[in-house]
Amino acid sequence: MTRRISLTQYLIEQQRQHGHIPQELRLLIEVVARACKRIAISVNKGALGDVLGTAGSENVQGEVQKKLDIIANEVLIEANEWGGHLAAMASEEMEGIYLVPNRFPQGEYLLMFDPLDGSSNIDVNVSIGTIFSVLKKPEGSKGVSEDDFLQPGSAQAAAGYCVYGPQTTLVLTVGDGVAMFTLDREQGSFVLTQEDVKIPEDTKEFAINMSNMRHWDAPVKRYIDECLAGEEGPRGKNFNMRWIASMVADVHRILTRGGVFMYPWDKREPNKAGKLRLMYEANPMAFLVEQAGGAATNARERIMDLKPTKLHERVAVVLGSKNEVERVTRYHLEQAQ
Ligand SMILES: O=P(O)(O)OC[C@H]1O[C@](O)(COP(=O)(O)O)[C@@H](O)[C@@H]1O
Ligand SMILES: [Mg+2]
Ligand SMILES: [Mg+2]
Secondary structure (H helix, E strand, C coil), X not given: CCCCCEHHHXXXXXXXXXXXXXXXXXXXXXXXXXXXXXXXXXXXXXXXXXXXXXXXXXCCCCCEEEHHHHHHHHHHHHHHHCCCCEEEEEECCCCCCEECCCCCCCCCEEEEEEEEECHHHCCCCCCEEEEEEEEECCCCCCCCCHHHHCCCHHHCCEEEEEEECCCEEEEEECCCCCEEEEEECCCCEEEEEECCCCCCCCCCEEECCHHHHHHECHHHHHHHHHHHCHHHCCCCCCCEECCCCCHHHHHHHHHHHCCEXXXXXXXXXXXXXXXXXXXXXXXXXXXXXXXXXXXXXXXCCEHHHCCCCCCCCEECEEEECHHHHHHHHHHHHHHHC
């Protein structure tokens, strides 16, 4: 049975007993968790809080911003800027990096986030979330620049997400496995509800937006065709399909019961590597998935080995149950030969 300890207690254990995290990182994660609680309150108010609908603006990627995209971004910035643990932040919703103002103490860490993931699901009351990733500022670098953020995912000090669904659940890794914390609304605290999360190596469930099928590359089509062929096909088993269109919710399902998630490159916009963002979505999710025994590639290479070239870089994503991710990746590599 999982020990019912709070996020704070869990992090203190990680700091004291296992020596995995310095105090600064522990405090930073606690601030992010507090911000997620505030975002959860706004999400739960819905129409009563006037938080639904569009804000009438666009972000740097030309996507229409929802009111909650902006609220969640502001909550994360306000909560984190005065804590003293950070040097700068970067967000899917902001064009450049956000330097911690001089009037606040300066820290060593860099925080990246997708403040509100699954924006298209806000107004229809389907699970959405916040994704975050923590890097250490490179040693010796004076001030902070965008270049300091361009570190591979393997350099992440911590990563996680909070899913706002029927329950509000925070999922975290500091490089020592994956732990899940459920928000106890009466107590106002996140309580450990699962430790040592593991993704089964095999699965019979895939997640992909099937409406893009005609635009897929041949290896993706081959993989999905084989799944759809079921017991009579080469895989010899029937597959189920799920697509929530909130990456947090799809990844949460995979961490809970296995599966493979794919947002591959496709022919709609051939010059874009994919739809999802490397720094705010793919890297933190890849860190979590690998820490749970799964795998994450861009269909050819390990996501966490990729060296980012820009803040808002996009990437193809295949992640989840190890054997399925390896299969999809192998199909792509065979095609390249
Ligand atoms: O609508 P599509 O093309 O299926 O895309 C769904 C994907 O887009 C995303 O919503 C992108 O996230 P944002 O809402 O943060 O832009 C992912 O969470 C999800 O996996
Ligand atoms: Mg997103
Ligand atoms: Mg978003």
